[in-house]
Amino acid sequence: MNFLVTGGAGFIGSAVCRHLIANTEHRVVNLDKLTYAASLASLSAIENDRRYRFVRADIADRKAVGAALRDNDIDVVMHLAAESHVDRSIDGPSAFVDTNIVGTYHLLEAVRAYWARLPHGPRERFRFHHVSTDEVYGELPMDGSPFTEATPYAPSSPYSASKAASDHLAMAWHRTYGLPLVLSNCSNNYGPFHFPEKLIPLVILNALHGEPLPVYGSGENVRDWIFVEDHARALELVATKGETGRSYIIGGRNERTNLSVVEAICDVLDRIRPPARATSRRELIRFVPDRPGHDLRYATDASRIEAELGWRAKETFDTGLEKTVRWFVENEAWWRPIRDRRPASERPARLGGTAKAAG
Known part of the structure; x- marks a missing residue:
């Protein structure tokens, strides 16, 4: 077709x-x-x-x-x-x-x-x-x-x-x-290829650069990931x-709090690209004021597409996240030009300042 x-x-x-x-x-x-x-x-x-x-x-x-x-x-x-x-x-x-x-x-x-x-x-x-x-x-x-x-x-x-x-x-x-x-x-x-302003790629790239990892509110908002x-x-x-x-x-039937997603990214990166200092990248997490109208939780029931069309997600959140982090680590040529286009106001100082949160 x-x-x-x-x-x-x-x-x-x-x-x-x-x-x-x-x-x-x-x-x-x-x-x-x-x-x-x-x-x-x-x-x-x-x-x-x-x-x-x-x-x-x-x-x-x-x-x-x-x-x-x-x-x-x-x-x-x-x-x-x-x-x-x-x-x-x-x-x-x-x-x-x-x-x-x-x-x-x-x-x-x-x-x-x-x-x-x-x-x-x-x-x-x-x-x-x-x-x-x-x-x-x-x-x-x-x-x-x-x-x-x-x-x-x-x-x-x-x-x-x-x-x-x-x-x-x-x-x-x-x-x-x-x-x-x-x-x-x-x-x-x-x-892979996720635009760097969204939560997961933003956190991956900030963590790689030793920049703050901004999380809205207390990080307890829940999302379902696929x-x-x-x-x-x-x-x-x-x-x-x-x-x-x-x-x-x-939907992927993978509910996670925003904070747990950020922590999981830190853990994967610490394992495959150990930080220069013998500490965890979790130390980069910064809680920032919540955005207006930030929904508490999303969760999806994919029963209809599973039953009627025979679809099933192949990746768990953990396997998909591992693939995603490794892709960003290995594909700087794709994300570097996009990241370098950021306005100066959105480029936090290393280990300080603020950054626009996502999630």
Whole structure:
């Protein structure tokens, strides 16, 4: 099949592109605007593959999207393009509204026009897969049940609200216009090529440089983690075998407090790259004021995708984290240019100062 992956130069999108080229016979068109968090270097392993093509375009540009769909006889649109950092959404929500809501609207309209003109066979085969987050469901109590596909939406941040809005738009285009659509909501991803402003890569790189490891509040907020390559496999299954009009939660069943994640990273790094001094990198942990609207706990129940599509996560949190830390240690050529672009205000002094927290 011919896939169009929006946001394919981002963290999850690039993992999807690499998975589709390496493990299937599908053809992939990567449509990406190349904003600050995108990296074509994440796709160097497949950039010369005959089944892969890159198109630089904005999802809000209906003409460009329509041309990419028609020129490549697209069968599946997998929509991952989004602004995705909670802290940035608090500081500047406008970009999140423009991309995640308005951009998704324009994409849906371009896709609907393309789908409506397809002949019978390709029209019946066509799918639109809207990829979202578990953050749309809001906050769980520490002793509560995990999110399921029936959990009501209750977003807390501008980011999660914008993703919730895009979810509702996508489902409305299915119910109103009949667009064959599947939707997925995933827990926190981690793995190789993760943009360094997010919790796990930020902590890895700060720890390697002997810089403070900022943790919001007391570090007791809980997240469910999934290795990005497990997520990529799940997305392919949902896109090709999921039931239209249905949503699927994707999660790794790996609940961890933010503090325990940071401590685990320190322990792995201490083992594979011992610090110069005979001490633990845990000494670099600094607690910083909590951010507004910081949800206490996320947890996901992936029973539907496991039962209906036969998906299982291959990596535990420990095995995935080991692979992730080792990848960052061994791939400075990828992350160094990104890290060096940081504004001076976000470059803490060694063993002192503050840094923007994540998690």
